[in-house]
Structure formats: C-alpha cells, structure tokens
Amino acid sequence: MSQSPHAAHYFLAARECEISRLDNVLRAGKLIGQLSQLVHVLQRERGSSNIWLCSEGMLFGEELAHRAAAVSQSMSNLFSDLPALPPASALQPGAFRIYHRIGSMLMALESLPELRNQIHDRSVSHQRAMESFNAIIQQVLNLVYEVADIDADGQVASALVALFTFMQSKEYAGQERALASAGFASRCFSDSARQLMVELIAAQESCLNSFSGFADASIISVWSQQEAKTSEFERLRRLACTGVPGEEDTVLNWFALASQRLDMMKIVEDKLINKVMHLCQQSLQRVQSSNLDDPQTLAGVVVTPEKPLAAYFAASAHHNEADDDTGLPPQLNRSLLNLIQHQAHRLKTLDNELAGLRATLMERKTIEQAKALLMQYQGLTEEQAWHLLRKTAMNQNKKVVEIAQAMLDVSTVFTSTP
Incomplete structure (x- = not known):
C-alpha cells in the first residue's frame, strides 16, 4: 500500500x-x-x-x-548578462x-x-x-x-x-x-x-x-x-x-x-x-530564514516512517487551545500555518495591487498594436502614428487607448486595403 x-x-x-x-x-x-x-x-x-x-x-x-x-x-x-540559449530539446514554449x-x-x-x-x-x-x-x-x-x-x-x-x-x-x-x-x-x-x-x-x-x-x-x-x-x-x-x-x-x-x-x-x-x-x-x-528551516521544527515536519506529521498532534495533547484560537500545535503555528496564511494574504494583495499593473500593460500593448497598424498600412512613422492617435482622441474627447482599441476592433479594414 x-x-x-x-x-x-x-x-x-x-x-x-x-x-x-x-x-x-x-x-x-x-x-x-x-x-x-x-x-x-x-x-x-x-x-x-x-x-x-x-x-x-x-x-x-x-x-x-x-x-x-x-x-x-x-x-x-x-x-x-543575456540569458543563454538552452539546447533545442530544452526550449520552453513559455520563453517564446x-x-x-x-x-x-x-x-x-x-x-x-x-x-x-x-x-x-x-x-x-x-x-x-x-x-x-x-x-x-x-x-x-x-x-x-x-x-x-x-x-x-x-x-x-x-x-x-x-x-x-x-x-x-x-x-x-x-x-x-x-x-x-x-x-x-x-x-x-x-x-x-x-x-x-x-x-x-x-x-x-x-x-x-x-x-x-x-x-x-x-x-x-x-x-x-x-x-x-x-x-x-x-x-x-x-x-x-x-x-x-x-x-x-x-x-x-x-x-x-x-x-x-x-x-x-x-x-x-x-x-x-x-x-x-x-x-x-x-x-x-x-523565505530562506523562515521557521521551516528550524531543525527542531523540521525534525517532525520532514516525513519519516518513524515520525509522521500526525505525531505533532499527539505530542501536543497538553496544549491549551484557549491560548491559540487556531487550535493547532505551536510548532505548526510558527511554520506551516504561517506560510499558509502568508500565501493566502499575498495572493489577495496581488490580485488587488496588480490590477493597475495589468491595466497599464494592457493599455500600452493596445496602443502599440494600433501604432503598428498605422505604420504598416498607412505608411506613417511611429511619431506620426502616435500623433494621429492623440489627435483623434482629443477630437472625440476619448482616451488614446479607447481610440486604439476601436482601431484594432476594425483592423480588417486595414488588412483588406490594397
């Protein structure tokens, strides 16, 4: 088994x-x-x-x-300092x-x-x-x-x-x-x-x-x-x-x-x-100095047939749960539980604080794509393409990214132009 x-x-x-x-x-x-x-x-x-x-x-x-x-x-x-290319067999799709x-x-x-x-x-x-x-x-x-x-x-x-x-x-x-x-x-x-x-x-x-x-x-x-x-x-x-x-x-x-x-x-x-x-x-x-590196903690956390993780609960039967509202033994409280809580808090914070980052990067990518369309199909320079986007946005009282997105939405007009 x-x-x-x-x-x-x-x-x-x-x-x-x-x-x-x-x-x-x-x-x-x-x-x-x-x-x-x-x-x-x-x-x-x-x-x-x-x-x-x-x-x-x-x-x-x-x-x-x-x-x-x-x-x-x-x-x-x-x-x-550029990353070295690995052998072809070791190339990762995500590195494209x-x-x-x-x-x-x-x-x-x-x-x-x-x-x-x-x-x-x-x-x-x-x-x-x-x-x-x-x-x-x-x-x-x-x-x-x-x-x-x-x-x-x-x-x-x-x-x-x-x-x-x-x-x-x-x-x-x-x-x-x-x-x-x-x-x-x-x-x-x-x-x-x-x-x-x-x-x-x-x-x-x-x-x-x-x-x-x-x-x-x-x-x-x-x-x-x-x-x-x-x-x-x-x-x-x-x-x-x-x-x-x-x-x-x-x-x-x-x-x-x-x-x-x-x-x-x-x-x-x-x-x-x-x-x-x-x-x-x-x-x-x-992370490197976390309690998971504490030998006393890891003595029982590292799994061995002689001392499984459940031994922590048996060893702490005398623990007063009123002193700790988690109900877990102090060894776990100081190490694994803290890591769980830290990870959960970090993910929540990440979702909130990265919203602005995602929006900033997505807006930039949208504008760059619209500029590339103008440069490719209208023969404009990068500066001229940016100027046209800004001018159109000001004339229509909209954000540049809104004009850029609208342009991408109808990009088939550009690609079908002879």
Missing part, C-alpha cells in the same frame, strides 16, 4: 518555488539595469547626432565617437516572447553601424536619424517590459510599475532633448516640431503622474527636488515650443541642461531598479 502524501513535502516544495521565483526577479532586475544603461547612452548618441546633422557638421564631431564608444561598451556589458524580444533588439542594434556611417557623412536627415534611434531604443524598452513581466508580489509589482512609467517618461525626455537640439542647431523650428515638443512634454507629465502614484515617497522626493531646479531649462523649453531659435550658443546650453536632467532621471531610474532588487532580497531573506 502506497504511503499517503504529506503536507510538509508540499509546503517545502512551495517554499523552494518561492525562492526560485524571487531568484528570477533578482536576475531580471540585474538585466533591467543593463538595459537601462544602454537606453541612456543611446539617448545621448541620438541627441548628439541631431546637433551634428543640424549644425551642418560644425558641432559635436568628436562627441559622436565618444557616444558610439559608450554604446558599444554598454552593449558588451549587456550581452554578457522573451527570446523574440531579444532577437528583435539585437536586430535593431545591428543597424547602428550603417546609421552612424550615414550620420557621419550627413547623408541622412536628422528626422530620419532620430526615427531610427527611436525605433532602436523602443526595442530595448520592449525587452525591459518583457523581462519584467514576472510573477511579482504587491510591493514589487508597484515598484515595477513606477519603474516602467519613469523609464517611458525618460525616453520622452530624451526625444525632447534631441528634437529641440535639432531646432536650436538649425535655428529653425517647424510647426510639426513645435507641436511634437508640446506632445512630448504632455506625455512626460502623464508618465510622471503615474510614477508618483506607485513610487516610494523617498524616490518621489528626490525627483521633485530636481524638478524644482530647472527654471532655465523651462525657459529654453518655452523657446522651443514657440519656435524661437535663441542665440548662437542656445543649442549648447539646451543640450547641457537637458542632459543634466536626463542624467538625474537616470539616477532616479537606478534607485527604482535598486528598490525592486531590495524588495526581492528582503522577501528572499524572509
């Missing part, structure tokens, strides 16, 4: 699964840090390239080589998305040498160069979102949402730096450039509002103090939004101030990544 299954084995297995899950989050956090650094240096190369192109090769010539070297170093660091995202990012990064040659020879417009950098950076950010699409508890999930929204705000800020750099360098702002400046500022504010709703108060305070010191930056922002070219050295002042702001955003971004890691490490330490 086979032995009956024992609860202790399953709870121990559950604890090992929890440890494995937290290890995965920690590894993801390390990779996100590398991706964040790559985005940061790509953003700077994008801005420097715009100044070089729009100054007709008069400014930032030496800077381009430094920026390319920084990107190459960051790529090398990132590649060493992350492998696809890695492949898409690597393919985008492979276009950098040719893009740099075109920039160096000034055979590409600053608009086209910026669009290319935007597309590359977006592929890196897409991998960030995929890597972080993990089973996280409430606190970690909130920290991840704060990180996502802040990283997206920083990318809008990077696009703003590059766009205004081009205008100040060429001493000309087109109507579309000024409109895009306004939209990029609004998009940053929207992301920062979401960030403030999820981030730790101390991190919000760090960012708020930085934003209070940007009066000159705001003045130059207004010049760009109104199309005023400024003085000859305005482009250098703007780029320096915008870069200081982005460097500060990188510091805050690093703090957000560290917050995620810290929360995971705390959880990991709690």
Whole structure:
C-alpha cells in the first residue's frame, strides 16, 4: 500500500518555488539595469547626432565617437548578462516572447553601424536619424517590459510599475532633448516640431503622474527636488515650443541642461531598479530564514516512517487551545500555518495591487498594436502614428487607448486595403 502524501513535502516544495521565483526577479532586475544603461547612452548618441546633422557638421564631431564608444561598451556589458540559449530539446514554449524580444533588439542594434556611417557623412536627415534611434531604443524598452513581466508580489509589482512609467517618461525626455537640439542647431523650428515638443512634454507629465502614484515617497522626493531646479531649462523649453531659435550658443546650453536632467532621471531610474532588487532580497531573506528551516521544527515536519506529521498532534495533547484560537500545535503555528496564511494574504494583495499593473500593460500593448497598424498600412512613422492617435482622441474627447482599441476592433479594414 502506497504511503499517503504529506503536507510538509508540499509546503517545502512551495517554499523552494518561492525562492526560485524571487531568484528570477533578482536576475531580471540585474538585466533591467543593463538595459537601462544602454537606453541612456543611446539617448545621448541620438541627441548628439541631431546637433551634428543640424549644425551642418560644425558641432559635436568628436562627441559622436565618444557616444558610439559608450554604446558599444554598454552593449558588451549587456550581452554578457543575456540569458543563454538552452539546447533545442530544452526550449520552453513559455520563453517564446522573451527570446523574440531579444532577437528583435539585437536586430535593431545591428543597424547602428550603417546609421552612424550615414550620420557621419550627413547623408541622412536628422528626422530620419532620430526615427531610427527611436525605433532602436523602443526595442530595448520592449525587452525591459518583457523581462519584467514576472510573477511579482504587491510591493514589487508597484515598484515595477513606477519603474516602467519613469523609464517611458525618460525616453520622452530624451526625444525632447534631441528634437529641440535639432531646432536650436538649425535655428529653425517647424510647426510639426513645435507641436511634437508640446506632445512630448504632455506625455512626460502623464508618465510622471503615474510614477508618483506607485513610487516610494523617498524616490518621489528626490525627483521633485530636481524638478524644482530647472527654471532655465523651462525657459529654453518655452523657446522651443514657440519656435524661437535663441542665440548662437542656445543649442549648447539646451543640450547641457537637458542632459543634466536626463542624467538625474537616470539616477532616479537606478534607485527604482535598486528598490525592486531590495524588495526581492528582503522577501528572499524572509523565505530562506523562515521557521521551516528550524531543525527542531523540521525534525517532525520532514516525513519519516518513524515520525509522521500526525505525531505533532499527539505530542501536543497538553496544549491549551484557549491560548491559540487556531487550535493547532505551536510548532505548526510558527511554520506551516504561517506560510499558509502568508500565501493566502499575498495572493489577495496581488490580485488587488496588480490590477493597475495589468491595466497599464494592457493599455500600452493596445496602443502599440494600433501604432503598428498605422505604420504598416498607412505608411506613417511611429511619431506620426502616435500623433494621429492623440489627435483623434482629443477630437472625440476619448482616451488614446479607447481610440486604439476601436482601431484594432476594425483592423480588417486595414488588412483588406490594397
């Protein structure tokens, strides 16, 4: 007759699964840090390239080589942390998305040498160069979102949402730096450039509002103090939004101030990544040091023929149930029962606090899919597709995600168009 299954084995297995899950989050956090650094240096190369192109090769010539070297170093660091491919026989179906995202990012990064040659020879417009950098950076950010699409508890999930929204705000800020750099360098702002400046500022504010709703108060305070010191930056922002070219050295002042702001955003971004890691490490330490590791507890919890789990109940016949409303022996109260209660509470908290995360990610995916449709079937750039979605939403007094979803609902119109 086979032995009956024992609860202790399953709870121990559950604890090992929890440890494995937290290890995965920690590894993801390390990779996100590398991706964040790559985005940061790509953003700077994008801005420097715009100044070089729009100054007709008069400014930032030496800077381009430094920026390319920084990107190459960051790529090398990132590649060493990418997950290794297992043998084909060991590939897991669930890994499809992350492998696809890695492949898409690597393919985008492979276009950098040719893009740099075109920039160096000034055979590409600053608009086209910026669009290319935007597309590359977006592929890196897409991998960030995929890597972080993990089973996280409430606190970690909130920290991840704060990180996502802040990283997206920083990318809008990077696009703003590059766009205004081009205008100040060429001493000309087109109507579309000024409109895009306004939209990029609004998009940053929207992301920062979401960030403030999820981030730790101390991190919000760090960012708020930085934003209070940007009066000159705001003045130059207004010049760009109104199309005023400024003085000859305005482009250098703007780029320096915008870069200081982005460097500060990188510091805050690093703090957000560290917050995620810290929360995971705390959880990991709690699980690893739980009472399930107590030899006195495990002496009877680990199942043996000589001392089954039921022996705990017999050994505790003298226990006063009035002292403990669970009615269970103190050994179980301190270990297995606590784990049961903790897991139940964590799942309930997860359902509540991840609702916002799921909505945020689903809205983003819906908007990205709608933009892809417009780009594929209407021949629009990513910026033009986003502008059209926002304009349509404002005209109809609806949210962008509502317009995007409506577009996806009638997507057969696009696919059937000759």
